[in-house]
Amino acid sequence: DNVxxxxxxxxxxxxxGKAKKICEPLGIPVDVIPMVDYGMMNGQKVLDFALKLTQKK
Incomplete structure (x- = not known):
């Protein structure tokens, strides 16, 4: 709830693939954080990535 x-x-x-099987039936977008943004701890880019995923719903 509330995800x-x-x-x-x-x-x-x-x-x-396993995460998609769980999330997609619930309408929750799921993806892997880009390695560069994760490694550089670029919170703004990770947030932008998450927001773009929610707009694809």
Missing amino acids: NVALLGPQVGYTL
């Missing part, structure tokens, strides 16, 4: 978007760290990106 707008699910983001996975690059180190667990291999679980994206």
Whole structure:
């Protein structure tokens, strides 16, 4: 409940298929955070990434 978007760290990106099976039926967009943004701890780019995912719904 109350989840707008699910983001996975690059180190667990291999679980994206499993995450989609859980999230997509609930209408929750899910994707892997770009490695560069994650590694550089670029919160603004990660937030922009999450917001773009929510707009695709």
